[in-house]
Amino acid sequence: MVKLKEGQGMAGVMDSVNQRTQLVGQNRLELLLFRLDSKQLYGINVFKVKEVLQCPKLTIMPKSSPVVRGVANIRGGTIPILDLSMATGRSGLSDLSSAFVIITEYNTKVQGFLVRSVERIVNMNWEEIHPPPKGTGRDHYLTAVTHLDQQLVEIIDVEKILAEVAPISEVISAGVIDVETQGKAVTKHVLIVDDSSVARKQVTRCLQSVGVEVTALNDGRQALEFLRKLADEGKRPEDEFIMLISDIEMPEMDGYTLTAEIRADSRMQKLHILLHTSLSGVFNQAMVKKVGADDFLAKFRPDDLASRVVERIKVSDEG
Structure with a gap:
C-alpha cells in the first residue's frame, strides 16, 4: 500500500x-x-x-x-x-x-x-x-x-x-577554446561547488581542459565559509576567482541561498556566479534573477561550460 x-x-x-x-x-x-x-x-x-x-x-x-x-x-x-x-x-x-x-x-x-x-x-x-x-x-x-x-x-x-x-562525453569540441585564451587561462582560477563527487570531477576535468586552475568544494556552507575567510584576510573574491560555478541542490546550504548570502556581503558581492544544475524547468531562470546570480547553465554540456569560462577569461583579461 x-x-x-x-x-x-x-x-x-x-x-x-x-x-x-x-x-x-x-x-x-x-x-x-x-x-x-x-x-x-x-x-x-x-x-x-x-x-x-x-x-x-x-x-x-x-x-x-x-x-x-x-x-x-x-x-x-x-x-x-x-x-x-x-x-x-x-x-x-x-x-x-x-x-x-x-x-x-x-x-x-x-x-x-x-x-x-x-x-x-x-x-x-x-x-x-x-x-x-x-x-x-x-x-x-x-x-x-x-x-x-x-x-x-x-x-x-x-x-x-x-x-x-550512460557515461557523458567530457570532451570539448575543437574551436571552443582558441590558443590565445588557453595561454591566458593558466593565470586564472575558478571556484566550483557541487555535492556530487562525479559532477565535481566532470566539471574539474572540463575546466582543466580549458587550462584554468580549479578549487573544488562540496557544499554551499563550505563555500560561503571559504569566501568569508578570504574576505576576512582582506582579499577580494572577485580578484581571486574569475567565477564561481555552483550546483543548486546541496546539503547544508543550496546554491540559491549561497548566491543570496554572497550578494548580501559587500566584500564579495562582485563575484561572478554561474548556477550549474541538473534541475530542469523555466522556474530556474526566474530564481537566478531573484537571488542575483549572473548566469544559469543546465548540466552537463562541456562545450557550453567551457564557453562560459572562456568568456570570463576574456572579460577578466580586459578588466
Missing part, C-alpha cells in the same frame, strides 16, 4: 511546479520518500520527479546495462527504467508486478527509477540535509543523508548512477 499525504492519491503525488517554486530560494526542498527491498528509507528531490506510477510493462533492451531493466512506453515516449537497487550494488528487485517507477528528469534526460514502494512527500530544510558520514567508502552511492522520525533517510547520488549507466 502506498502511503502519501492525507487525501493525496497516486495521481496527485505531483503538484504543479508553480506551487513548489515558493520553497526554492528559502533553502527548502521537498523529498519524495521511497524504499528499495529493505527497511531503509531513501529520498529524491520532488523537483526532479515528473510522475510516480505502478511499474508498467517493460521491453528488454539487448546490449544495455544490466541496471536498465527495460524500456517502457509512457505518454507516447520510450523511457529507460533503471533498477535503483541494482545500480547501488545490491541485487535487483524481483517481483516487478508490485513495484513502482519514479519518472525523473536529470540533465534534461528523462528516465524511470524502479523502486519497491513509494511512501510520502516531506517538506524539509537543506540545513537538515547533511553530507554522508565519513568512512562510507570511496564508492558509496550517497550524496546526502537526513533524519526523519528517528529514521535515517539516504539520498542517492543519481548523477553517479547515470554516469555509470
